[in-house]
Amino acid sequence: MRKIKLSLALGFAVVTGLTSCLKEDTILSKDESNNVIEIYNNVPGTIVSDVSSLYPLYSEAFDVVPSAPYIFRVSYSGADVAPQDITVTLDQDPAALDYYNEEFDKHFEVLPASKYTIPGWTVTIKKGQRIAEIPVEFKTDQFDLSKSYAIPLKIVSASYGTISKNYGTVIFEIIAKNKYDGAYKGNGYTFMGTSNTTAPFLWSIDCSWGLNLITTGANSVYMDAKPVYRGGSIIYFGGIFPNIVFDPATDKVTAVNASGPGNGYNYGFPAVQTPTYNSRYDAATKTIYISYNIINTTWYATDTLVYCGPR
Incomplete structure (x- = not known):
């Protein structure tokens, strides 16, 4: 069966096992008699x-x-x-x-x-x-x-x-991919204001464990996380599949919201917004710096996402 992926926006982590089913090869094996x-x-x-x-x-x-x-x-x-x-x-x-x-x-x-x-x-x-x-x-x-x-x-x-x-x-x-589209690695954390604690999360150890930013418009992408390996276990991050919108003239992040396609695991959160932190895309290094909070909550998330290559 196809793996269900819970993308990261906040540091909610669930340990789970992995199973997969492979589709048959397109080209039949040489010992087959009927073409x-x-x-x-x-x-x-x-x-x-x-x-x-x-x-x-x-x-x-x-x-x-x-x-x-x-x-x-x-x-x-x-x-x-x-x-x-x-x-x-x-x-x-x-x-x-x-x-x-x-x-x-x-x-x-x-x-x-x-x-x-x-x-x-x-x-x-x-x-x-x-x-x-x-x-x-x-x-x-x-x-x-x-x-x-x-x-x-x-x-x-x-x-x-x-x-x-x-x-x-x-x-x-x-x-068709915009310039922000691709496979990324990075790390970040969430800040829970009511308890005054932080919860670190790790998007990727290296480029083999990361996330995709997938084109949703000329200047927007949404996060689609891959599972993360940590401490001998596979970690899935649940969240809101944030859709990131950039200003094409400045590469600054103008909005972060929950309108990315995702897979339905939105946990009931409303749209998110970018705070005063300098959220932006650095074209020279292909790095995205982003910080945002959940509207009407005390949750903040901060990410540094480094480009690995095309997805």
């Missing part, structure tokens, strides 16, 4: 859908640029290479995206055709080969970064062979 025609992604780590999902979801993130290249791939998967030229036609399947949205309470929209270029949806797997490619260029500088875009891709026909039931329809989430 299938399928949509193939050669970076399995980008699959983000639950193993129970009817349609696999891959997440692909790109910088905000006029043209971001990508390749859709179709595979003749199994023990054998293509015995002849195989013409495969794909198309978009909005009904599959509607189903996924309903199944997992998501809000993906089909990426408008005006925001990418593609030579066509028909491709040929050559005799003796396994893979055929369709190049695409995403115009991510034209994306509305407040929206969640996806391309629900379906194999509608193949001139030879059997279309895969598992990977005949695949959804690709297409993300």
Whole structure:
């Protein structure tokens, strides 16, 4: 099953065990005798859908640029290479995206055709080969970064062979990242005014244990924490999934609120606000300094977040 993550905003920590279920490999093992025609992604780590999902979801993130290249791939998967030229036609399947949205309470929209270029949806797997490619260029500088875009891709026909039931329809989430987006490490603490005590929390020991800041708009990101290892145990931090808003001209934090997507574990807290502390993004070091408090409470949180790399 997919791990449930409780993101950090305050220092509430819960020790828990971890279990996971792995989705089957996209390419069948060489000892399989029956080949299938399928949509193939050669970076399995980008699959983000639950193993129970009817349609696999891959997440692909790109910088905000006029043209971001990508390749859709179709595979003749199994023990054998293509015995002849195989013409495969794909198309978009909005009904599959509607189903996924309903199944997992998501809000993906089909990426408008005006925001990418593609030579066509028909491709040929050559005799003796396994893979055929369709190049695409995403115009991510034209994306509305407040929206969640996806391309629900379906194999509608193949001139030879059997279309895969598992990977005949695949959804690709297409993300445009602002400059604050990425994987971070850092640490911080919370201050509880009523008891005059502090509660330290540790986002990451190094860049292998950290958090993601995920684009929610042209100048905003929300925190999505990974589990933290401490004292021989796995720690999850519960909180409010704060959404951080920056002034693009100064890189100062103008607002922190609880409107990030999160996973519903908001503990009933209202929006948060940034106090007079100089919360900001340092472009030279790619470091975010942030301090905020929960409205109508005595809770404060302070973080120093250091950029590790793209998420």
